[in-house]
Amino acid sequence: MRTPVIAGNWKLFKTSGEASELIKGLIPLVKDTTGVEIVVAPVFTVLDRVAQLTSGSAIKLSAQDCFWEEEGAFTGEISPKMLRDAGCSHVIIGHSERRQYFGETDETVNKKTKAAIAAGLTAIVCIGETLKEREDGIMNDVLMRQVSKGLEGLASFSNVIVAYEPVWAIGTGKTASDGQAQDAHKFIRQVIMDKFGNATAESTRILYGGSVKPENVKGLMEQPDIDGALVGGASLKADSFAAIVNFGK
Numbered sequence: 001m002r003t004p005v006i007a008g009n010w011k012l013f014k015t016s017g018e019a020s021e022l023i024k025g026l027i028p029l030v031k032d033t034t035g036v037e038i039v040v041a042p043v044f045t046v047l048d049r050v051a052q053l054t055s056g057s058a059i060k061l062s063a064q065d066c067f068w069e070e071e072g073a074f075t076g077e078i079s080p081k082m083l084r085d086a087g088c089s090h091v092i093i094g095h096s097e098r099r100q101y102f103g104e105t106d107e108t109v110n111k112k113t114k115a116a117i118a119a120g121l122t123a124i125v126c127i128g129e130t131l132k133e134r135e136d137g138i139m140n141d142v143l144m145r146q147v148s149k150g151l152e153g154l155a156s157f158s159n160v161i162v163a164y165e166p167v168w169a170i171g172t173g174k175t176a177s178d179g180q181a182q183d184a185h186k187f188i189r190q191v192i193m194d195k196f197g198n199a200t201a202e203s204t205r206i207l208y209g210g211s212v213k214p215e216n217v218k219g220l221m222e223q224p225d226i227d228g229a230l231v232g233g234a235s236l237k238a239d240s241f242a243a244i245v246n247f248g249k
C-alpha cells in the first residue's frame, strides 16, 4: 500500500508574510484529511517560519534543493543536515528548472540524493523528458538514464520518492493526459524493478507533476501507478492546494 503524497513546490515565490498567510489558510482546509502525506516546499528563507506555523499539523516541510556536503567552504550552499535543523523532513532534488538553469546533472542528483538520505531526509527526486526528447522518440531512454544514474547505489529506497514531471507540462497549463502520465509512470516503475528489484518498485511512490490542478487531479490519481502529485502554480493558493490534497473527498 503506497500512501499518496501531495507536495507543493512554491518555487521562487512567497516572502515570509505571504508564506504565513498561505499556511494559515491551508491548515484548517486540510486538518481533517487522512491517508494523504501533505508536503510544502517554500524557499529557504521562510523554512523556519513555516516550520513553526505547521508544527502540530500534518503538513510536512520540504526544501527545494540541497548540497551534498555536510559543511565546509561552499559559499551559498545549504546542507541536508541544516535542512533537518530548520525542520525539514523532505527535500526536492533535480527539479527540471535546476537541471535547465543551474547545471544540475544526473551525477549531482545522485550525490545530493545520497546525502539527503544519509541525513534522514526523504528525497523527492524529479525526472522527466523535454518536448523535443518526447518528439524525437527518446523519452524512455531519458527516463531510464535519469532513474538509473540518479538513483544508483543508494543505501535504501525507503526515503525516496520519484516525481515524474514532463518538462513540457510544467507551468504551461498543458497536463499530460491521464493515459500519457500512467504510461510514463508504468515505464518508470518497470525501470526501478529491473534495476533495483520488485519490492523497491512496488513500494516506491511515483508522483506526477506538471500543471496539476483541482480539475485534473482526480483522473490522474485514479491511475494505478500514480501515487501523488508535485504541484507548482496551484500550490500557491490555499484553496486550490487544499482541493488537490482533498482529491479523494
Ligand code: PGA
Binding pocket: 009, 165, 169, 170, 171, 172, 173, 209, 210, 211, 212, 230, 231, 232, 233, 234
Ligand atoms: P506546475 O509546476 O504545477 O506549475 O506546472 C510543477 C513543478 O514544477 O513542480
